[in-house]
Amino acid sequence: MMKRNTLPENEPFLILRDDGFSQYCGRDAATASIEEFLERNVGYLRDYPDVKVKLIGIGPGSVFAYDTKVGDVFMRDASPLAQRICRPGDLAARDWIQKCIDTGSDGLNLMAKKCREIGVIPWARFEMNHEYGPVSEDNFTYAIFVGKFNKEHPEYRIPKPDGTPANYPFLDYKHKEVRDFKLAIIREVAEHALHLVLN
Numbered sequence: 001m002m003k004r005n006t007l008p009e010n011e012p013f014l015i016l017r018d019d020g021f022s023q024y025c026g027r028d029a030a031t032a033s034i035e036e037f038l039e040r041n042v043g044y045l046r047d048y049p050d051v052k053v054k055l056i057g058i059g060p061g062s063v064f065a066y067d068t069k070v071g072d073v074f075m076r077d078a079s080p081l082a083q084r085i086c087r088p089g090d091l092a093a094r095d096w097i098q099k100c101i102d103t104g105s106d107g108l109n110l111m112a113k114k115c116r117e118i119g120v121i122p123w124a125r126f127e128m129n130h131e132y133g134p135v136s137e138d139n140f141t142y143a144i145f146v147g148k149f150n151k152e153h154p155e156y157r158i159p160k161p162d163g164t165p166a167n168y169p170f171l172d173y174k175h176k177e178v179r180d181f182k183l184a185i186i187r188e189v190a191e192h193a194l195h196l197v198l199n
Contacts, residue, residue: 007121013052016045017125020057020065021074024096024107025089034103034110037096042114054115055125056108058189061132061145062171065093066108066192067101070184072147082143090144108192124189128182133168142169149181 007013023041026032045051059065063074075082075094083091100107112122131150132141150157150169158172159165171178 007052012050014048014050015053015055015123016051017055018057019060020125021060021093024065024093026096027088027092029092029095029099034100037100038110038114042111042120043118045115045120046118051120053121053123054111055123056111056115057125057127058108058185061130061141062147062150063145064185065097066106066189068185068188070181070188071149073097073101075144077148078144079137081137082140085138085140086144087140090140108189112193124193126186126189129170129173131169131171135167135169153177 018041023037026037026040028036042054045054057065059071059074063072065074067073074097075086075090076098078086078094097107100110103110105113108124112124115122132145133139135142135154137143146169150171154165154169156171156175156178157166157168158170171182173179173182
């Protein structure tokens with residue numbers, strides 16, 4: 001019989017993808033426990049044995065839902081305007097992400113550990129150029145889902161075909177600084193994974 005935390009060689013299996021954000025949007029951040037959060041987002045998979053892998057998104061856009069030192073934690077430094085114009089679920093997500101970090105871990109580690117407990121393989125998922133526009137601080141998606149690296153370096157964005165600045169903040173990988181930043185995020189997440197394996 002195959003162990004649950006290995007992939008089957010000759011039979012179909014399911015991979016469940018989360019977006020790295022919506023699971024934090026529940027409005028019970030002030031009252032629900034971390035255990036309830038983990039059961040709601042991972043624990044229920046024990047009843048779905050065909051799910052062998054959970055893709056855990058590391059965050060929305062270019063901000064992150066784990067205790068990053070390289071990038072920006074979602075809405076940690078959000079402006080008063082951004083906090084005023086965002087949706088209630090965004091505020092709940094901010095509170096939940098911080099609540100997970102305050103446990104001494106974070107949502108990425110907590111969900112990955114819960115996956116391992118129930119025999120599901122955790123897999124970090126990072127979208128390499130998932131940015132939100134249009135570029136305007138009064139657009140809540142740009143204000144809260146686009147990180148400081150992008151905002152501070154509009155010269156690193158993909159321009160319009162005529163060379164003028166685009167109104168969408170997609171980063172251009174022709175710049176070494178962009179590649180270095182993205183690789184630093186990947187290394188940081190890999191170190192999270194290594195920590196999980198060793199502890």
